[in-house]
Structure formats: structure tokens, C-alpha cells
Amino acid sequence: MPREMTELLTHPAVELAELIRAGEVRARELVEAALTQIEARKDLNAFTLVDAEGALAAAEAIQPGDPRPFAGVPLAIKELNAVSGQPLTMGSGLFGDFRPSYDAYVVRRLRDAGFISVGRTAAPEFGIVPVTEPRRFGPTRNPWDPARTPGGSSGGAAAAVAAGILPVAQGSDGGGSIRIPAACCGLVGLKPSRGRVSSGPDLGDSFLSVNGMLTRTVADTAAILDVLAGYEVGDATWAPPPTEPFAHAATRPPRPLKIALTIASPLGTPVDPLNASAARDAATLLASLGHTVEEVTPPAWESTELLPFFMVLWAGGIAAMTRWGAQITGRAPAPALVEPLTWMFYEQGTTLTAADYMGAMAQLQGHARQLIGFFETYDLLLTPTLAQRPLPIGELNTCGENPLAEFQKAALFTPYTAVFNVTGQPAISLPLYQGTDGLPLAIQLVGPPLGEGLLLQVAAQLEAAHPWADRRP
Numbered sequence: 001m002p003r004e005m006t007e008l009l010t011h012p013a014v015e016l017a018e019l020i021r022a023g024e025v026r027a028r029e030l031v032e033a034a035l036t037q038i039e040a041r042k043d044l045n046a047f048t049l050v051d052a053e054g055a056l057a058a059a060e061a062i063q064p065g066d067p068r069p070f071a072g073v074p075l076a077i078k079e080l081n082a083v084s085g086q087p088l089t090m091g092s093g094l095f096g097d098f099r100p101s102y103d104a105y106v107v108r109r110l111r112d113a114g115f116i117s118v119g120r121t122a123a124p125e126f127g128i129v130p131v132t133e134p135r136r137f138g139p140t141r142n143p144w145d146p147a148r149t150p151g152g153s154s155g156g157a158a159a160a161v162a163a164g165i166l167p168v169a170q171g172s173d174g175g176g177s178i179r180i181p182a183a184c185c186g187l188v189g190l191k192p193s194r195g196r197v198s199s200g201p202d203l204g205d206s207f208l209s210v211n212g213m214l215t216r217t218v219a220d221t222a223a224i225l226d227v228l229a230g231y232e233v234g235d236a237t238w239a240p241p242p243t244e245p246f247a248h249a250a251t252r253p254p255r256p257l258k259i260a261l262t263i264a265s266p267l268g269t270p271v272d273p274l275n276a277s278a279a280r281d282a283a284t285l286l287a288s289l290g291h292t293v294e295e296v297t298p299p300a301w302e303s304t305e306l307l308p309f310f311m312v313l314w315a316g317g318i319a320a321m322t323r324w325g326a327q328i329t330g331r332a333p334a335p336a337l338v339e340p341l342t343w344m345f346y347e348q349g350t351t352l353t354a355a356d357y358m359g360a361m362a363q364l365q366g367h368a369r370q371l372i373g374f375f376e377t378y379d380l381l382l383t384p385t386l387a388q389r390p391l392p393i394g395e396l397n398t399c400g401e402n403p404l405a406e407f408q409k410a411a412l413f414t415p416y417t418a419v420f421n422v423t424g425q426p427a428i429s430l431p432l433y434q435g436t437d438g439l440p441l442a443i444q445l446v447g448p449p450l451g452e453g454l455l456l457q458v459a460a461q462l463e464a465a466h467p468w469a470d471r472r473p
Contacts, residue, residue, distance in 0.1 A: 005033040006164065010472070012217045013073045013167045013224070017114070020072040023064030027072025027116065031059040034074040034118050037165040044141045046150075046159040048079050049086060050119040058116045069227060071114030076169045078157055079123040081211070082202065083107055091125040091134035094325040094337040105200045105232050106211040110170060113227040121156030121169055124398065125339050126321055127209075128314070129407070130180045130414045131396045132156055135339050139393045142184055143473040144439050148390040151181030157214045158185040162473060168220055174209030175310075176417025179429035179444060181214065183385035186431040186440030186471060188215045188459070190225065191417075193450050194424030195239040197228045204236030207361070208313065208421040216469045218460045221428075222250035225452065239450055249453035250460045257379040257458065259286055261295040265387050265415040268302040274435045275384040282432055282443040282462070283382060289461055298381065300370040305363075307411055310418060311345075312352065312360035318342060319349025344403040368423040372449060375425075380458060381446040383416045385429040390439055416444055426452045428459055431468045440471075 008016060008030065019025040035052050055074065062072040082088050082100040089095045103111070111117070122132050122140045132155025133139040142150040143163040150159040154171030158181030161169050171178045173191040182189025192210050199206045211228060215221045225246045231238040242249070261283045263276050283293040322342070326333045335343045374381075396409045420427040426447045433441040447455035463469075 005029055006037055009033055009037060009167055010164045010216070011167060013070055013215070013220045016073050016167055017070045020062065021064060021066060027059040027062035028056060030072060031055050031074050031116055031118060034166055037163070038118065041163050041165055043146065044143060044159045044163055045138055046121055046140050046156040046163070046165065047076065048089065048120045048122050048137050048156070051086065051117065055116050055118040062114070066114060068112070068114030069223065073115055073167060074118050075110065075115045075166055076119050076121045076157065076160055077107055077117050078154055078170050078172060079120050080127050080153070080172060081107055081170065083117070083120070086120065089136065090321065090325065091123045091127070091136060092325065092338055092342070093136050094322065094329065094331070094333070096329050098328050102201060104202065105198045106170065106228055109228055118166070121154070121160055123153045123156060125342050126318055127153035127172070127174060127177055128318065128341060128345070129153070129396060129398055129410050130176060131391060133393065133398065135399055141393065142390055144186065145390070148392055148439070149184060151184035151390065153177040154181045154214060158182060158187055161185070161187055161214050161216065164472070168213050168215045168224065170211065171214050172209055172211045173421065174206070175421050176414050178212050178214065179385055179417050179427060180414050182429040182431070183440065183442035184390040186468065188218055188221050188431070189429040190221050190452070190455070191420065191427045192225060192229070192452055193239050193426045195235070195237045196452070198230070198232035198235050198238070200232045200234060204234060218250055218456060218463050219247070222246040222456045242453055244453070246452060246456055250456040252457055253461060254454060254457040257291045258377070259283070259291050259293045259380045259382055260298065260374070260378040261293050261382045262297060262301065263295070263384065264297055264302055266301055266303070266419050267307060267411055267415040269387060269412050269415055271384060271387045272389055274389065274437070274441060275386055278433050278441045279382055279384045279443050285462065285465060286382070289465060293382070298371055298374045300367055306367055306419065306422070309360040309363045310422065312356060313364070315345045315349035316352055316357050318345040322346045339398045340400065341398040341403040341406055364422045371419070371423050372425065375448040379448070379454065383444045383446070385416060385442040385444040386413065387415050388413045389435065389437060420446055425449055426455050428455055430459055430462060431471070432462060432466055434471060
């Protein structure tokens with residue numbers, strides 16, 4: 001495979017689509033390059049399935065002039081999303097080789113936009129933790145340092161993009177699962193607003209989780225959000241459409257904004273000095289670009305009360321997912337079929353009453369109202385994305401003897417992200433810097449409800465002022 005073809009895989013998806021549309025590059029050449037890179041980087045263990053035959057056949061059908069926005073561009077689908085005819089394992093032995101007969105709506109939208117999936121990327125079992133080391137498939141490794149995690153739960157997706165295997169990859173975020181791996185691997189990771197992207201057909205809606213992408217550039221993130229966003233028949237809740245395409249919004253400079261800087265962890269836990277310095281440096285950069293930045297602590301910010309309520313929602317969801325897996329495979333839930341951490345949540349979830357679950361939801365919604373009210377004073381919030389550097393492989397062990405202690409390690413690692421799944425606000429991780437340890441160093445920007453356009457404008461402004469796309473492992 002010519003080096004220039006594999007090098008193209010590190011270029012933005014919007015650029016690759018233009019080359020294919022103009023006939024300067026063939027879709028099959030790009031797909032072949034991606035398949036070659038998958039084979040060359042098996043050491044990362046980023047993929048759970050490679051569909052070479054299907055991808056090459058789809059690429060052959062792409063002709064110059066194809067009007068679809070991403071015709072012929074290769075990507076991969078995260079292990080937790082249904083793809084018709086392919087195994088949906090949820091990273092777990094419980095699901096065996098269950099093959100759904102339908103596509104998740106997000107998968108259908110990506111295919112309709114012309115993307116070609118080359119396979120499935122790894123995730124932790126049920127997407128529970130911010131590392132990607134499922135017992136079923138083994139650990140996925142970070143291209144920047146194979147001894148460290150690429151994050152989770154979209155860890156395989158992030159590793160594939162950071163390693164130059166793919167220009168973009170699909171992910172999902174229920175507690176930081178796009179932003180965390182983006183931060184670990186030096187990528188752009190946007191969690192859209194609640195209801196912006198359909199969770200169908202398996203869910204009418206989701207209080208915590210939303211689908212999105214791992215990319216290298218803000219322009220790719222914005223353009224793909226235009227593909228993914230929008231109501232689907234049967235959605236229980238949905239975000240109203242934007243006033244203009246996100247790709248257009250991202251090209252316009254933002255007005256001068258009032259931005260809050262917060263370094264303190266929402267859980268009152270320690271913050272690594274490198275991560276804290278990245279947020280402070282970003283604040284200085286934003287001030288130089290004409291914004292007003294003030295260091296403040298949002299209301300109800302430093303509180304240990306949020307985590308138990310969040311865990312109730314997780315436990316209820318994991319119990320339901322475990323029962324669904326048992327139903328479709330005909331096997332009763334058992335400790336041998338899932339990891340100890342999953343089993344802990346399953347047992348907790350099966351003891352919850354409806355009142356327990358609704359009470360936790362009410363507590364979280366009350367917390368969210370206080371925090372969202374903060375955005376009546378400030379346009380954006382700036383924080384570190386992570387509180388710690390990317391964890392060593394094995395540091396967070398979902399098969400350990402004390403599952404609760406292992407889950408608490410996740411909270412220490414990633415306290416800044418899940419709170420905005422609770423509020424439903426859009427939040428983006430940007431790889432502005434590189435640490436003295438050689439690893440990416442990211443910041444998080446949080447927008448007002450439905451504020452993706454504003455968030456993308458500021459992200460693009462930062463990208464232009466301090467570019468990162470050419471920074472490679």
C-alpha cells in the first residue's frame with residue numbers, strides 16, 4: 001500500500017470526501033488502506049470485528065460525483081451499536097454472538113451519508129468504565145503509549161483514529177465515553193445535547209447517553225453532527241433543530257463571551273497538576289482571543305452526593321441490559337457470563353424499586369437545574385477533561401476482588417464528564433496541548449442547553465489559534 005494512501009487516512013473526512021467526489025482518490029483505495037492499517041496495528045487491539053469483504057464491496061459501488069456528504073470515507077462502528085447481521089456483543093460474554101437484524105438509527109444515518117464501515121471497535125463490557133479492557137476481548141491500547149489506556153468507553157474508536165487507521169470513528173457518551181477517550185488519544189470529542197441524536201430503535205430516548213464521533217478536527221465534528229442530528233419516528237424526546245447547519249456555525253467566529261473557569265473536581269477529588277495547567281493555559285488563550293474568563297465554582301459543584309444517585313441510574317440500566325442479553329440468548333444471568341463489576345451493578349439494579357429509581361432521577365434533575373442556572377451568567381464553562389493522566393493498563397480492573405473500589409477509581413480519573421450527561425448540555429473535549437509526559441493534554445468546554453453551535457465556534461477558534469491536527473503519536 002503506497003505510503004501516501006495510508007497518510008490520507010489522517011486527513012479530515014470532509015477533505016477525503018471531496019477527493020473521492022472529484023475522482024482524485026477511489027473509495028476502494030481508502031478502504032484498502034484502512035484495512036492494511038488495521039492489520040499493521042493489531043497490537044492496539046482496537047477492533048473486535050473487521051468486515052473487509054463488506055467494506056470493499058461497498059467501496060466498489062462509490063463513483064466520482066456521488067452527492068452524499070461522506071461517500072466513500074471509511075469509519076468503524078462502536079461495539080455497543082447494532083449493525084444488521086454483525087455480532088452485537090456489548091463487550092460481554094453474555095451476548096454470545098447475537099446478530100441483530102436491524103441497524104441502530106445512528107448507523108443507518110452514517111451509511112446513508114456515504115460512510116463505509118470497516119468493522120467494529122472495542123468497548124468495555126456494557127460501556128460501564130472509562131477504560132477499554134473487556135474480559136471477552138482483552139485490553140485496547142493507547143497509540144501514544146501502549147502501556148496506557150485509550151480511555152473508554154469509546155476506546156477502540158479513539159485508538160483507531162489516533163493511530164491513523166481511520167479518519168473518524170463512531171462513539172457514544174453516557175458519562176464521558178466520547179470525551180474521555182478523545183482526551184486520552186489527542187482527538188476532538190463532542191457529546192451533543194440530550195435528544196440531539198436519536199437512540200432508536202432500541203431506546204425511545206436516553207437520559208444519559210448520546211451518540212457522536214471521534215475526529216481530528218472541529219470541522220469534521222460539526223459536519224458529521226449535521227448527519228446524525230434530528231428526530232426519528234418514535235423518539236420519546238428530541239432536541240429542536242438548530243437555526244443553521246452546525247458546519248456553517250463552526251465557520252463563524254464567536255462573539256466575545258463570558259467564560260467560567262473551574263479547576264476543582266465536581267467530586268472534590270485531587271486534580272493532576274498537568275491537567276489543571278492545561279485548563280489555565282486555555283483560559284489565557286481564550287482571554288487573548290477577546291473573551292472574558294473568570295475562575296469561579298458553579299453552584300452545587302463540589303459534592304459527593306451526585307455519584308450515588310448516578311450509580312442508581314447505571315445499576316437500573318445495567319440490570320435491564322443484562323436481562324435483555326439473557327432474553328435474546330436464552331441464558332439466565334450468572335456471574336460467569338459477565339464481569340464482577342457488571343454483576344455488582346446487576347445485583348444492585350435488581351433490588352431497586354421504581355421509587356428508588358425515580359427518586360434518584362429527581363435528585364439528579366434537581367442538581368442539574370442548579371448547574372444549568374449558572375449558564376444564565378456565563379456563556380461557557382471551561383474545565384480539565386480528566387483529573388488524572390491516562391491510566392496504565394490494568395489500573396482499573398473490572399474483574400477485581402472489590403468491584404466498588406474499582407468503580408471509584410473511575411470517578412477519580414474522570415470526575416468532570418458525567419455531570420454534563422446528567423444536565424444534558426453539550427460538552428466537547430479538545431486536545432489543545434501535549435504534556436511533559438508526552439501524552440495528550442485536553443480541556444473541556446461546556447455549552448448552554450442546545451448550544452452546540454456556540455461550542456463549535458469557540459472550539460474552531462481555539463483550533464485555529466493553537467492547531468493540533470498534525471500532532472501524532
